[in-house]
Amino acid sequence: MIPKFAFSTLKLSCVVLISLFACSKTTIPQATPVNNVTPTLEKSPKNIILMIGDGMGLGQISAGLYANGNKSALERMEYIGLHKPYAGNKLITDSAAAATAFACGVKTYNGAIGVDMDTIAVPSILEHAESDGMATGLIATSTIVHATPASFIAHDAYRKNYEAIAEDFLKTDIDLFIGGGAKFFNQREDEKDLYQALRNNGYQVEDYFSKELEDFDFSGYEKIAYLTAIDSPIPVAKGRDYLAKASIKALDYLKQKSAEHGFFIMIEGSQIDWGGHANNTAYLLSEMQEYDRVIGEVLDWSQADGETLVIVTADHETGGFAIQKESTMDSIVGAFTSDYHTGTMIPVFSDGPMASEFKGIYENTAIYDKMMKALSLSN
Ligand code: MG
Ligand code: ZN
16 A cells, blocks of 8 residues: 555655646747647638529428438538528519629619619629639520629620620630520621620630530630520420539639639529429429539539539529428429519528638628638629
8 A cells, every 4th residue: 555645745746747847848949839739710712613593492492302312412511501682672682683792792673784773883703703813604504694694794784685795705704604595696686796706705616506515625725605505495304404514514624724723603503493483393393403413513523622612502582482281202292472583581502611601691792792702802
């Protein structure tokens, strides 16, 4: 047995040793860190992929998830927030005002494309990115001059001035765009040939008449324009299948092109909205399921890349869609309260560097602010 005094001595010795050690530590120059933890600021993304499911509210997302065996690629995303989608002049927004809020950071009137309440042009994040040396792209399953993509590149008082909006594509150096609406470039009422004008500006221009997307090797070309349809692309249920292919080809192309400065791209699932306007559950579900597949492929790409922030949201909900009590997971019965958009808040899913910026509840215009901050761009 150790005598009691011995134990006390041992304890005392330890205290002395620890004190000596502690003392000696304080004499070590501060340049040597006590441990390896250094204060870290969250890493900034090099690239942003903004994905907009037009009309994709929580009802649409839920129905798509159940119809897909209770799974959605959105479950792989790290943070969730909500945005308030109202417009500058109406509580219920249209896609033009909503996309202008994301693209330019201003609440504006319904029908406005990249302009404020006074119809003054406001530079978009795509234009800021472009002038900062980043590569940029737009992809849609509507025409490429439709409200959502148009608001990122064009400035027009009225969303249906499609020929004027198409001409705005020539006023930027956007590196890649893919979508429908070839007729607004090469079969125009004013008879201008914008295919030629684009070629003069360094674009490799192809369309679904000249080349399958699979056969179009983007590498080596300075800029890419691919028109997927003469007017609106067909619904996915009728055979449209380019969005996933186009998105991954575009990401590979933009990454290779922007090794130094990074890229910004917006990828739209345009026709979820059209299923809602048509009050057609099957249309809505098929578009929703395609978009979910595209989100999954984009996340495979971005998570392997590690330098890319992905944001998935919608401009607004369409149809006041709800899943009815007769539904089963395999058989969704939907009902609609409207053939137009509704005012419900909209989920925002984010993943990658600075994704945590997108949690919480905020205005739709804050998505612009947060993306600009993440890319260190200034107005
Ligand atoms: Mg749209
Ligand atoms: Zn709509």
